[in-house]
Amino acid sequence: MLLLILVIICCVANIILLGLLHNKYPSFDFLKNTVSDYGADVKSRKVYILYGLSFIFAYTSLFSYLLIEKVSMVWQLYILAGSIISSIALLYYHADLTGSGKLTKTGIIHLILAIIKFSTIFIFMVNAYQAYANSYMISVTWFVMIAFFSFVIIWLIPKLRHSYSGFFERLFLVSIPIWFIVYSFSGLH
Numbered sequence: 213m214l215l216l217i218l219v220i221i222c223c224v225a226n227i228i229l230l231g232l233l234h235n236k237y238p239s240f241d242f243l244k245n246t247v248s249d250y251g252a253d254v255k256s257r258k259v260y261i262l263y264g265l266s267f268i269f270a271y272t273s274l275f276s277y278l279l280i281e282k283v284s285m286v287w288q289l290y291i292l293a294g295s296i297i298s299s300i301a302l303l304y305y306h307a308d309l310t311g312s313g314k315l316t317k318t319g320i321i322h323l324i325l326a327i328i329k330f331s332t333i334f335i336f337m338v339n340a341y342q343a344y345a346n347s348y349m350i351s352v353t354w355f356v357m358i359a360f361f362s363f364v365i366i367w368l369i370p371k372l373r374h375s376y377s378g379f380f381e382r383l384f385l386v387s388i389p390i391w392f393i394v395y396s397f398s399g400l401h
Contacts, residue, residue, distance in 0.1 A: 213400060215273045215274070215276050215277035215280070216273075216274075216277055216396040216397075216399045216400050217396070217400075218269070218270075218273040219270050219273045219274050219277070219392055219393075219395075219396040220392075220393050220396045220397070222266045222267075222269045222270035222273060222389075223266070223270050223389035223390075223392045223393045223396075224389070224393070225266045226263065226266040226267055226270065226389045227386065227389050227390075229259060229262055229263040229266055230247070230263060230382070230385065230386065232259055233247070233250050233256060233259055233260065233263060236256070236259065237250060237253070237255065237256040237259075240253075240256075240378075241378060242378055242379060242382070243375065243376055243378050243379045244310055244311060244374065244375060244376070244377065244378045245309075245310045245311075245378045246307065246310050246377055246378050246381050247260075247263075247378075247381060247382065247385060248260075248302070248306075248307035248322060248326065249307060249309050249310050249378075250263075251264070251302075251303070251306050251307060252306045252307050252308065252309050253309075261303055264299060264302060264303045265303075267299050267388070267389075268296060268299045268300060270389065270392055271292060271295055271296045271299060271333075272296055274292070274392060274395070274396070275289065275292050275293065275296060277399070278292070278340075281399075283343050283399070284340055284343060285339075288336055288339055288340050291332050291335050291336045291339075292332070292333075292336045292340075294328065294332040295329055295332040295333040295336060298325045298326075298328040298329040298332065299329055301321075301325050302322060302325045302326060302329060305318050305319075305321040305322040305325060306318055306319070306322060307319055307322040307323070307326075308322075310377065310378065311374060330360070330363075330384065333388060334356065334360045337353060337356050337388070337391050338353060338356065338357060340395070341353040341391075341395065343395075343399075344395060344398035344399060346398060348394050348397075348398065349394055349395065349398055352387075352390055352391050352394045353391065355387050355390070355391075356384075356387045356388070356391050359380070359383045359384040359386075359387040360384050360387075362380050362383065362384075363377075363380040363381055363383065363384045366380045
């Protein structure tokens with residue numbers, strides 16, 4: 213129960229930190245720049261790291277809860293573990309700035325890790341919701357699916373990717389803590 217409360221606290225902090233990044237560092241375009249661009253900039257890196265850590269603590273707390281309570285299938289725990297590991301590595305490998313046109317080794321690794329993180333957390337959420345398949349969980353899982361597939365479609369169309377990748381990434385990134393909060397509240401009842 214305490215672990216689920218920790219998940220909720222970390223997710224609320226995550227949403228607040230995302231808002232802080234946008235308000236404190238307005239030089240990044242909300243529509244175009246991805247959230248990882250904050251980690252590539254020296255000025256915003258500390259807040260970006262806190263933002264990333266809030267995800268990691270939320271994922272790890274939920275992982276621990278699921279392990280202790282045996283709520284989830286084992287394969288789902290492996291998927292969530294993949295999200296945790298890729299999230300940690302993302303903080304080490306900085307992204308190349310969106311639209312800079314350059315691809316560094318570190319930036320390529322960051323991109324691969326982001327794909328792994330987004331894919332694994334998505335797979336986890338669309339399967340784990342069934343443990344508490346109430347109307348709230350079903351609704352928020354649909355929101356996650358719409359946000360995820362919108363982001364994927366935007367990335368597949370170069371013209372849209374250059375103009376709107378930041379917005380659709382943020383839509384998916386906001387859906388994640390919302391899903392975790394609803395899941396945790398469902399587990400508390």
